[in-house]
Amino acid sequence: MSTRSSTLTGRIMSAPSIIALFLWMIVPLGMTIYFSFLRYNLLSPGMEEWVGTLNYEFFLTDPAFFASLANTLLLVGSVLVITVVGGVLLGLMLDQPIFGRGILRLLVIAPFFIMPTVNALVWKNLLMHPVSGMFAWIANSLGFQSIDWFSEAPLTAIIIMVSWQWLPFAVLILLTALQSLDRDQKEAAQMDGAGPVSIFFYITLPHLSRAITVVVLIETIFLLTVFAEIFVTTGGGPGLATTNIAFLVYTQALLQYDIGGASAGGIVAVVLANIVAIFLIRLIGKNLDR
Amino acid sequence: MGAIRLEKVKKTFGTLDVIPGVDLDINDGEFVVFVGPSGCGKSTLLRLIAGLEDVTDGKILINGTDVANEAPAKRGLSMVFQSYALYPHMTVYNNIAFGLKMAGESKAVIDEKVQNAAKILNLTDYLERRPGALSGGQRQRVAIGRAIVRNPAAFLFDEPLSNLDAALRVNMRLEITGLHQELKTTMIYVTHDQVEAMTMADKIVVLQAGRVEQVGKPMELYNNPANKFVAGFIGSPKMNFLGGDYARKYDCHEVGIRPEHVAVSTESGDLPATVKIAEHLGAETYLHVNADGFGPMTVRATGEVPLGEHDKIWLTPERDRIHRFDANGIALGKL
Numbered sequence: 155m156s157t158r159s160s161t162l163t164g165r166i167m168s169a170p171s172i173i174a175l176f177l178w179m180i181v182p183l184g185m186t187i188y189f190s191f192l193r194y195n196l197l198s199p200g201m202e203e204w205v206g207t208l209n210y211e212f213f214l215t216d217p218a219f220f221a222s223l224a225n226t227l228l229l230v231g232s233v234l235v236i237t238v239v240g241g242v243l244l245g246l247m248l249d250q251p252i253f254g255r256g257i258l259r260l261l262v263i264a265p266f267f268i269m270p271t272v273n274a275l276v277w278k279n280l281l282m283h284p285v286s287g288m289f290a291w292i293a294n295s296l297g298f299q300s301i302d303w304f305s306e307a308p309l310t311a312i313i314i315m316v317s318w319q320w321l322p323f324a325v326l327i328l329l330t331a332l333q334s335l336d337r338d339q340k341e342a343a344q345m346d347g348a349g350p351v352s353i354f355f356y357i358t359l360p361h362l363s364r365a366i367t368v369v370v371l372i373e374t375i376f377l378l379t380v381f382a383e384i385f386v387t388t389g390g391g392p393g394l395a396t397t398n399i400a401f402l403v404y405t406q407a408l409l410q411y412d413i414g415g416a417s418a419g420g421i422v423a424v425v426l427a428n429i430v431a432i433f434l435i436r437l438i439g440k441n442l443d444r
Numbered sequence: 445m446g447a448i449r450l451e452k453v454k455k456t457f458g459t460l461d462v463i464p465g466v467d468l469d470i471n472d473g474e475f476v477v478f479v480g481p482s483g484c485g486k487s488t489l490l491r492l493i494a495g496l497e498d499v500t501d502g503k504i505l506i507n508g509t510d511v512a513n514e515a516p517a518k519r520g521l522s523m524v525f526q527s528y529a530l531y532p533h534m535t536v537y538n539n540i541a542f543g544l545k546m547a548g549e550s551k552a553v554i555d556e557k558v559q560n561a562a563k564i565l566n567l568t569d570y571l572e573r574r575p576g577a578l579s580g581g582q583r584q585r586v587a588i589g590r591a592i593v594r595n596p597a598a599f600l601f602d603e604p605l606s607n608l609d610a611a612l613r614v615n616m617r618l619e620i621t622g623l624h625q626e627l628k629t630t631m632i633y634v635t636h637d638q639v640e641a642m643t644m645a646d647k648i649v650v651l652q653a654g655r656v657e658q659v660g661k662p663m664e665l666y667n668n669p670a671n672k673f674v675a676g677f678i679g680s681p682k683m684n685f686l687g688g689d690y691a692r693k694y695d696c697h698e699v700g701i702r703p704e705h706v707a708v709s710t711e712s713g714d715l716p717a718t719v720k721i722a723e724h725l726g727a728e729t730y731l732h733v734n735a736d737g738f739g740p741m742t743v744r745a746t747g748e749v750p751l752g753e754h755d756k757i758w759l760t761p762e763r764d765r766i767h768r769f770d771a772n773g774i775a776l777g778k779l
Contacts, residue, residue, distance in 0.1 A: 338529035346543035347517035
């Protein structure tokens with residue numbers, strides 16, 4: 155793409171897909187913004203009217219909003235910490251020439267291919283169920299009281315499930331990064347008198363910084379919108395204990411039939427996601443420039 | 445102080461005998477070059493000395509103590525890797541300081557030693573840069589700097605110049621030789637390039653298939669190779685080998701004649717030959733010829749020689765420079 159004519163040809167050729175993508179994005183966004191300024195409730199059809207920023211005022215002053223904002227941040231933050239730390243450790247283990255490495259790798263990657271609803275059902279009914287779950291059985295056979303996860307520690311339960319789902323992604327990215335670490339560097343550090351711990355902190359971890367950045371950025375995008383796990387297990391409760399922004403928008407729209415309020419919530423969620431994205435890129439995006 | 449002694453050092457990978465058993469003495473302050481074709485085990489031998497590979501059997505004595513089962517860092521050796529193996533996320537300063545930091549030296553001591561090494565290696569202006577922003581030669585110097593500051597008993601170099609271009613290689617060769625004269629520390633240097641071996645070494649160790657073929661001063665190896673392999677490996681262009689009638693005349697299985705020890709004449713001589721290719725370098729001319737009845741030979745003539753393709757010439761080897769070999773390739777001594 156060096157000459158002027160070939161650049162022009164390139165633009166013309168790629169225009170249809172770019173235009174399609176643009177429309178795909180701008181039409182729903184425009185409609186959502188438009189709806190967010192209307193009083194638009196499915197229970198009173200034909201009564202739509204312009205209400206200005208009233209929907210935003212309601213949404214942002216709703217105590218449920220702050221609770222769900224806190225839940226969202228807690229969920230994203232905890233899962234990020236668990237998957238990155240766990241991913242590095244598992245990656246290190248799978249990078250060693252251990253027995254059955256091929257099968258082990260397959261097992262570690264497997265959760266990523268399970269759809270979130272199924273994941274949530276498995277955890278809810280087979281593992282965390284207070285009567286018939288495996289955790290309850292383990293607790294009981296050790297003489298402890300079983301925990302009713304979804305009423306006693308609902309957000310923790312959600313965090314565990316989502317972490318389990320996303321750990322493979324982190325392992326996959328971090329393992330490939332580990333494999334690209336030059337063996338000579340480790341040997342040079344060994345000659346320099348660095349033990350395994352020093353090699354990890356001075357050589358391995360800096361080498362992984364870029365991969366960790368990628369994991370954090372991509373996971374954040376998806377974790378801000380966790381929905382299926384909450385919907386299937388706790389339904390946002392008890393109370394608001396596990397309601398995140400995505401789930402709050404859902405309750406507005408489909409439980410209260412308030413399209414206007416839900417649209418306002420959706421726009422707020424978009425703005426929040428962008429704030430998080432800008433913050434993250436400022437904080438760690440410079441790692442990608444190297 | 446760094447005298448290194450290998451006693452029956454053995455290394456096997458599974459069933460593969462990489463090093464079947466090497467005995468070697470390296471004196472304090474010596475510059476020793478391990479040379480041999482690729483896959484001859486020279487790098488493995490160096491890694492055994494460094495401690496990056498475990499010996500299967502045998503002893504490695506550094507200043508009289510057996511270190512065969514010690515960790516690499518405990519052996520007091522420094523290594524310069526072929527890929528340099530610099531830490532890409534650290535500045536040059538921190539790269540050089542890393543070993544001292546691991547040894548728990550104080551900041552003041554580290555700073556003094558790093559600045560000192562940087563001065564020796566002309567790196568003072570680059571201390572705050574990262575390796576990615578340096579040229580190949582500068583990276584090489586950082587790698588050497590990292591080795592120097594630890595004040596090792598011996599330096600180990602693993603083909604350190606093979607990633608540099610030809611001009612830089614000649615420079616770095618001189619720099620490393622200069623460094624050796626300055627520091628007077630034992631150095632072990634691995635290369636497949638016999639020119640590096642000849643120019644730098646106090647003592648050359650020629651290896652083939654994990655065995656030591658010959659140990660000696662460069663000119664010893666050049667003048668009195670112990671066998672056909674050493675004779676062919678040391679010296680460039682390669683030695684010519686002639687068998688048959690010509691060898692029988694000298695009462696041996698094969699004779700070896702270096703290209704530079706053959707007189708060229710257009711009128712008369714021992715061996716008639718036809719020039720195939722003449723490489724004119726100005727100071728010397730390499731003639732690739734076809735000797736009648738013996739096949740291809742290489743001859744080096746001094747200065748400019750007005751010869752070209754198809755020219756008939758006569759070759760006369762210098763009689764006292766002829767090497768004789770028996771059927772097993774062992775040298776028989778000169779005439």
